[in-house]
Amino acid sequence: MATDKTQHLQQVLETHRMAHIEKLLDKYKEKRQEVKEALEENYKDKIYNPINSGSYAKHTAINIKFDLDIVVPFKRNSFDTLEEMFNDVFDFLYEKYKDVAEVRKQKVSIGIIFDADDNGDEINIDVVVGRELNQDQYTEDRNLNLFVNSQYGLLDEKTYIQTNIQAQIDHIKGKNNERSIIRLLKIWKTTNNESYKSFFLELITIKAFDKESISGNLWDKLKSVMEYIKENITKDNFTLKDPGNTNNDVADTLEDWEKANLSNKMSNMISNIENNSDNIKTYFPINEEFKEEEDENKGQYGLKDASIVAPSIPNKSQQFG
Amino acid sequence: MGFHNIEEINNIVSTIPFIDVLEEFKQVGIFLEGKTSVNLEGLNESLNFDVQIFPQYPLKSHDSEAIKFINKDLIPYNHVMGDGSICIHTLHSPKLKQKLLADFESLKAWIEKYYINKNIDSHYEHIIINEQPFDDIYYSYQFTDVDYSFSKGEFGQVDLTPLSIGVYKKKPISNFLIKSFQPLKKTIKINSKWSEYYMNFEVKNIGLFLFLEDVPAFHNRFAFSNWLELENYIPTDFLQFLNDFQKRNKKNKNTFLPIFFGYKTVENEIHWISTLVKINEIPTIGIPVIDSKGVKLKGQWESKLINRKINWAITRNSSYKYLFGRGTFCDKITNARILIIGVGAIGSMVAKTLVKCGAKNISIVDYDVKEPENVCRSEYNFSNGLYDKTFELIKMLQENSPFVNVNFHNNNEYFESFIKAFHKDKEAKKEYEKSLNQFDIVFNCSTDSDLMFVLDQLKLSTDLVNLSITNHAKDLVCAFYPNIYNYVQNQFINILDNDVDDLYNPTGCWSPTFKASYNDISLLTQYALKEINRKYEENKPKDNFTLSINSENNTNIKFTQY
């Protein structure tokens, strides 16, 4: 039995929408707000307004694995060193939440995993702590320095990284086609336990749309992006510039052998799906939890959101002949 | 009768530029015999060889060339046999001229390499021993590595365990393993590094050992053949020990006592050779001790070796290195702690192949019993009758290798019922994770979808590999944790042609099984294991794959990497 690839992918996207987990998401938002307010109260005029970032802010979130991110921009003169700043925020959050959550230092952020509530839901908030690059410039340029928590104590490892989270968010603004593909690749990554970073998949997808003419139905587009990855990731001069800091090459985060593996994987995926369309179900599975009952609701107009009429907004020009 | 055209042979040999014919070939009994002389650059004077051609020539016989080049003066050189014949091997050719020229070329090559340039081979060759039966029975002793370095002259007792009695060169043979050494002057037992199974064998015989360190052979190649030749190798306290042993065991005077001589070969490796002597025929005599003035000291005797032929028994180095010298899986697999869940057709083949390929530590679990109808497509034996699969398999695996430790894993029902009932319980889940994570590799060959589902939910650090086969063994699906359950389901339901209507229904009310022969299943299983080994050896990502048999015209196996 052949699968209609585009229809399947649409269903994959649909069943992974955040709208299905609105109640859980509300809990997340509530917690995020709480953390935000706690930070604001504690650090007062040492910080600018915390902003939301991460996949939810970028509209690339999927409902099977996500967290909510807050970026806390500190003023240049708030702390002497980035490490001091990082540790101070960690200590504050640790003291505040140690009884109800696991608070841990991550590579560039502080993770708070709240203990499961009565429904078994674990809430996961990531706090990214940054310091403006130049005094009083943040509101204008949005440039931040992040402390890099060196786990391995390597001498040559950088201890800070300059970035611009607002620029990262802006980079994907309005890119609906790209978003669908990014979400699909994230679904692939999550359900197939691939270790590639979401940010990497996001940037390479946007670059693919930028460099190639990508059109057709959803499968055509996904395939074009996968082909772009397959063809380009192993090239010597291939780079993925971090929109938050063009000096960061996100492609550099992969070793050569990882790039070769990724290229192979893309090649296998394309050929296996082309050879047998049912293979698409292995790489891009539907989230069964939110799958609508089949029988194609004969006798009813179809809605993408189970029995709720949500507003439909045409968002781009269309040509008719 | 003549086997060869003598004239043709003489003609061919006379054309070889570096050969002078001293005596033309003529028929002597069934052989052709001639004399030639070789002249080569680098030789001070020409080398003469008696050449003997066997009736089989130019074909080989018993894997030896049917032509001999003999010069007894060359015995001290490498690759010369005890009769002075040069050991040569050339490519097969049924054409007389081609073969003759090749064999003389090969003689030339030997002279250049070993006579003129005195090359030493990088690989070690055992000394040449004429292995004999004793009272018409062969005895063999296999030894392996020990964690001990013997010192020169160290001696003591050897514990032997009987392995089997069989037939060897049409005569009876008694096979033994050397289990341990007990040096006389130390209170330690040096155990051989056989698996627990063999180490648990009872000691039924003993022998004596003496570590010579030096090779008891002429030219490092021809083992001594007379006790007197060992005179400078055997210390007198060992001879004393031998005499004492004889005195203590007078009752068993006709019993054979194996004596092992150890020596160093290459890279500090030890080799043991063995002879058997009857207790009342120990090859020594006592002679009176004489002082410096030539006067016998009263009551003082010492033991001396006597002039007697040594017959050598059979010894083999069966250490891991030699037993698996011809090919194994890569170290990451052979050294891994491996668990196999489900030892039916696929699981028993996986287990046996792993052991044959050098795996050292395997645990198995299965709740099932072997019925007679399981025999035809698994590794199980008919001769054992009805048997718990795990018990029979453990026995079989141990019989296959003295270097594998095989264990039962937990309870037989561990994966069949307990895990399915308790996997939702947090504590139980942790227990299962712990239990599985003590292994490096877990093969799930249960083809049990429920179990795949449950295992995929665990947090595992072990490498979990799942092998399943569709009906008629048309396809094999190999999946790696954590991408097993969904992948296998999709393959079985949507991708592969799994015909579930045509199943084999055994008698009785239980679930039908798929149809496939031993050949069908082992073909795919072996292919899959080869690919798995490659992934480990070359450090390739552990991506799922399928194998599909296509027999439209001829049999093809299609490999699909996911």
Add this chain to the structure above:
Amino acid sequence: MKIINSHKNVSLEYEEDLILKIESLAFKHYPNEFGGFLIGYYSDDLKTLVLTDVLSPNEYKSHRVLFERSAEGIKEKLLELFNLNEKRYYVGEWHSHPDASSMYSLTDLNAMQSIAESETIRIKNPILLIVSINNQKLKNYTFYLYDNNTLFEYGRK
């Protein structure tokens, strides 16, 4: 007016006045094409779609055999309609075929496909209305239902 789509066994209702409004819009741009957004609502059982109005694009390009509407500024209008007490929302597209039949073109199908696949469109079966006109009158018009990469025509009862 009530017409039926037999493919999906759903119906479509509209007032003649609405067709008159569309006709006059089409004539205004003759001999070029023109079109816009269809507004309406589904019955509670989702069996019937009621068309209530059309919304014209703020920006468009109009040619004899091509019509391109932009989505500029439409979001606000649609959200306004959605927040009415009697919820109204986007249900599809319409455009005219001057001096041509009301059969859809490949461009039309592609546009509908793209619309249905868009993340911001939350209905699975947008409809398409094609109005065939000449310099004198509206010749005829056809409603299509988009489903599964195909357009299915509505027929009269």
